[in-house]
Amino acid sequence: MSSQLALLVNPAARGGRTVRLLAPVVRRLRAGGADVSVIVGDDPADALQRAVTAVAEGPDALVAFGGDGLVHLAVQAVAGTGVPLGVIPAGTGNDIAAALGLPVKDPLAAAETVLRMEPRRIDAARAGDEWFAGVLCCGFDSRVNERANRLTWPPGRARYLVALAEELRAFRPIPFRVTLDGEVVEREAMLVAVANTGSYGAGMRVCPDARPDDGLLDVLILRAVPKAEFVRVFPSVYRGTHVRHPAVSIRRAASVGVEAPGVIAYADGERVGPLPLTCRIEPGALSVLM
Missing domain, CATH: 2.60.200.40 (Tumour Suppressor Smad4)
Incomplete structure (x- = not known):
């Protein structure tokens, strides 16, 4: 059975230069048997609402394609839900991905990590109402x-x-x-x-x-x-x-x-x-x- 992946994308990452990497990543995920739906918001608030809606539908993972800012947004949607978070680093700063041991300079290798679907529990923190x-x-x-x-x-x-x-x-x-x-x-x-x-x-x-x-x-x-x-x-x-x-x-x-x-x-x-x-x-x- 194929994995259902919601792919959250920041088209402005690296000044928009990473959009050209999106198509190869989507192709690799689909070639690996994943059913991929791409989420792009009009602004951060819209992107978050779309991500929350996608998570509520119970995908096998919400995958953030971007830098730390997009990962931060994705965390708001998945923290405490049990839906796994995947990260395909494609931003200027990819510190969270690096901390998780993900390949920060090779989006296709990160896509392979997503396809393996091996989740691990880690901590998150709350600052007031924000994760x-x-x-x-x-x-x-x-x-x-x-x-x-x-x-x-x-x-x-x-x-x-x-x-x-x-x-x-x-x-x-x-x-x-x-x-x-x-x-x-x-x-x-x-x-x-x-x-x-x-x-x-x-x-x-x-x-x-x-x-x-x-x-x-x-x-x-x-x-x-x-x-x-x-x-x-x-x-x-x-x-x-x-x-x-x-x-x-x-x-x-x-x-x-x-x-x-x-x-x-x-x-x-x-x-x-x-x-x-x-x-x-x-x-x-x-x-x-x-």
């Missing part, structure tokens, strides 16, 4: 995202770099209050990250030891440091060696409350909303093809 599978960030990095989203030029990754430079000039340390399973930590910090998986932002290994199946969230706090020191240390996040810096602390908790004035949180690269927020891990909430 996330990867990393929730707040502080310097989320303010860069806010700036980048307000810019209309330059296009693509360059817009993020412009926003980073502008925010670096304006940024001041933020007074955070973080509650870890009831224990309160108050300090001025550059950023706080709450992680179910280890990386975000296209390879920044913010919590390199985070595991999506341990029933806990890894919480990084980068205490206030001079901007020159911040700039010097920042590149080490791509290697995960920033954790050795004396201003970095990482704790684990099942429930994490984060409070700070004037800070917007982003999860899996998507805007969640203003603090305060409470993040709670939900063990085994996701069934993932991997």
Whole structure:
């Protein structure tokens, strides 16, 4: 009996350049015996509604064809339902797919993983009413995202770099209050990250030891440091060696409350909303093809 797959597509991934990969992926899935229906929304809200409707019809899997943003949207539809999530990485940032051990540079190989239909239970987290599978960030990095989203030029990754430079000039340390399973930590910090998986932002290994199946969230706090020191240390996040810096602390908790004035949180690269927020891990909430 063929597998019934709902394929959720982001036609804007990589500036629209990945649409040309869609047809070969669909052909490969169908050649492998899958019955594929393609879902494309007019906007994120429409795409989510279509995905929720598709999941309610009981497919064998909802498959996200795109980057972390689309995976984040798909997680809203499948978390807690038992319908497996498949991921075919086709975005600029594919950190969640990488954490799941999927081939992030070969969509056809990822399609083969989907066809094997071997689900595994992993954790997901909730920030208020929103699910996330990867990393929730707040502080310097989320303010860069806010700036980048307000810019209309330059296009693509360059817009993020412009926003980073502008925010670096304006940024001041933020007074955070973080509650870890009831224990309160108050300090001025550059950023706080709450992680179910280890990386975000296209390879920044913010919590390199985070595991999506341990029933806990890894919480990084980068205490206030001079901007020159911040700039010097920042590149080490791509290697995960920033954790050795004396201003970095990482704790684990099942429930994490984060409070700070004037800070917007982003999860899996998507805007969640203003603090305060409470993040709670939900063990085994996701069934993932991997």
